[in-house]
Amino acid sequence: MICGVDEAGKGSVLGPLVVAAVAVPSEDALDDLGVKDSKLLSPKERERLYPLIRKRCRVATVRIDAREIDAIRAEMTLNSAVARAHAQVIAKLSPARAYVDACDVNCFRYAEMVKNNLDLVCEIVSEHHADEKFPVVSAASIIAKVTRDRAIATLSRKYGEIGSGYPSDPVTIRFLTTWIDEHKTPPPIARKSWKTVGTILAKKSQSSLLDF
Missing domain, CATH: 3.30.420.10 (Ribonuclease H-like superfamily/Ribonuclease H)
Structure with missing residues (x-):
């Protein structure tokens, strides 16, 4: 075998x-x-x-x-x-x-x-x-x-259109960005240790500081 x-x-x-x-x-x-x-x-x-x-x-x-x-x-x-x-x-x-x-x-x-x-x-x-x-x-x-x-x-079906799930997919990045905008944290289905998530969170944090 x-x-x-x-x-x-x-x-x-x-x-x-x-x-x-x-x-x-x-x-x-x-x-x-x-x-x-x-x-x-x-x-x-x-x-x-x-x-x-x-x-x-x-x-x-x-x-x-x-x-x-x-x-x-x-x-x-x-x-x-x-x-x-x-x-x-x-x-x-x-x-x-x-x-x-x-x-x-x-x-x-x-x-x-x-x-x-x-x-x-x-x-x-x-x-x-x-x-x-x-x-x-x-x-x-x-x-x-x-x-x-x-x-x-x-x-x-549970979270809406998430694309392929890969960082190269614009649909996936749009989903991640929108979710973090609304919930202030990555979705449960995201690998939080990934650089992609960290980059989006850092941009949101920077934007918040600029707004303040």
């Missing part, structure tokens, strides 16, 4: 980080599905593949919400937290080998970070852009992305 591991939402300022692992009996088990890195697929195609992957493969996910991310970052780096989450989904599936998308500039160091969080014997193959190189990691990227997109859709 081998598995692929990937995550979605690592750089997002709103919403959860989702880590997913997909396990298959052989390297070619997904060849006929035509899986690709989730970023190369349309939302419609990801949604089409999602149930097919879940039906054919063993799947494990871990969701880390914004508040938990802030708490974790007080104790460790985000890369360390992701490595721990990668190990958690691997442990749920107990494969002989796991392909992981490296979250560190040094992929060998990242493999060791994952291993150090594992209690089982598992070969860790850590590579950059693994979601483009290994179909089983592509499948994991699809599961992670669809799971997170659905979580963002749920949050949008």
Whole structure:
């Protein structure tokens, strides 16, 4: 049994980080599905593949919400937290080998970070852009992305239009700015430890001082 591991939402300022692992009996088990890195697929195609992957493969996910991310970052780096989450989904599936998308500039160091969080014997193959190189990691990227997109859709129904949740999204920044204007504090779904939130708060504070 081998598995692929990937995550979605690592750089997002709103919403959860989702880590997913997909396990298959052989390297070619997904060849006929035509899986690709989730970023190369349309939302419609990801949604089409999602149930097919879940039906054919063993799947494990871990969701880390914004508040938990802030708490974790007080104790460790985000890369360390992701490595721990990668190990958690691997442990749920107990494969002989796991392909992981490296979250560190040094992929060998990242493999060791994952291993150090594992209690089982598992070969860790850590590579950059693994979601483009290994179909089983592509499948994991699809599961992670669809799971997170659905979580963002749920949050949008509760909080209004929040965009993608990423700092590069003007809709997300507009939501954050408006919320902080009205409530004087970031929304519960924001990662308060992110520089994006700190910058908006600093601008608001500066504006208040100027008004005074």
